[in-house]
Amino acid sequence: AQSVAQPEDQVNVAEGNPLTVKCTYSVSGNPYLFWYVQYPNRGLQFLLKYITGDNLVKGSYGFEAEFNKSQTSFHLKKPSALVSDSALYFCAVRPDTGRRALTFGSGTRLQVQP
Amino acid sequence: EADIYQTPRYLVIGTGKKITLECSQTMGHDKMYWYQQDPGMELHLIHYSYGVNSTEKGDLSSESTVSRIRTEHFPLTLESARPSHTSQYLCASSEDIGSGHTIYFGEGSWLTVV
Numbered sequence: 001a002q003s004v005a006q007p008e009d010q011v012n013v014a015e016g017n018p019l020t021v022k023c024t025y026s027v028s029g030n031p032y033l034f035w036y037v038q039y040p041n042r043g044l045q046f047l048l049k050y051i052t053g054d055n056l057v058k059g060s061y062g063f064e065a066e067f068n069k070s071q072t073s074f075h076l077k078k079p080s081a082l083v084s085d086s087a088l089y090f091c092a093v094r095p096d097t098g099r100r101a102l103t104f105g106s107g108t109r110l111q112v113q114p
Numbered sequence: 115e116a117d118i119y120q121t122p123r124y125l126v127i128g129t130g131k132k133i134t135l136e137c138s139q140t141m142g143h144d145k146m147y148w149y150q151q152d153p154g155m156e157l158h159l160i161h162y163s164y165g166v167n168s169t170e171k172g173d174l175s176s177e178s179t180v181s182r183i184r185t186e187h188f189p190l191t192l193e194s195a196r197p198s199h200t201s202q203y204l205c206a207s208s209e210d211i212g213s214g215h216t217i218y219f220g221e222g223s224w225l226t227v228v
Contacts, residue, residue, distance in 0.1 A: 032215055043120075043204055043219040044157075051215060088154060094215075100145050100164070100208060101172065102217055106156040 002027040004091050004105035012111045013081045021076040021108045023091030030096040033074040035065055038088040038107075047089075050074060061085070081112045117141055120205050120220035127195055127227055135190045135223045137205035146188040147206040147217065150174060157204065163188055195227045 003026045013019045036044040048059025050067040058064045065076045092102040117140040144165045149157040159172030163182040208217040
């Protein structure tokens with residue numbers, strides 16, 4: 001069975017500073033990894049994914065993530081945070097074969113201060 | 115932006131009532147999912163479908179049932195709602211080609227059982 005760990009319940013960062021939201025995973029076979037963002041009372045919006053290829057993945061709104069197979073990590077990053085980035089961020093994984101449904105982490109709340 | 119629609123967005127009903135949460139997608143995706151999420155918490159898979167007349171239970175036990183008679187439609191039904199069913203229900207869909215395994219979410223249905 002697969003699992004995702006997001007070790008930080010909340011990350012605080014000042015506007016303009018770089019941000020990192022951590023994610024580690026466990027899965028049998030090759031991982032397909034995803035990041036989603038959720039604003040209050042909304043569904044999940046897709047940010048980026050790693051399927052194969054380049055370990056550095058670029059996504060929406062200036063976010064990027066780096067796949068590290070040896071550390072089984074897929075941390076989300078952004079060079080310069082905006083107040084509007086404040087939201088709940090979810091990392092998710094599924095194996096490259098078998099069930100297509102994603103397994104989600106517990107979420108990390110990002111708070112960007114002006 | 116994903117074309118996946120959920121109705122109703124918000125519903126308050128009394129204990130013992132039967133309810134159906136509707137989910138439709140116009141992308142022609144063969145795979146659809148239902149996740150349950152308490153406010154600000156992680157998502158738990160409760161049902162999924164790989165195509166018409168194919169449904170499976172997810173990781174979290176749920177008293178709800180689903181059906182998949184048409185590709186675009188994946189309704190979730192609670193025969194007798196209870197306060198413990200109060201939660202947000204998120205519908206999603208995906209395909210393995212085209213959008214490259216990305217799972218797209220609807221805006222969610224907030225259910226309150228009183």
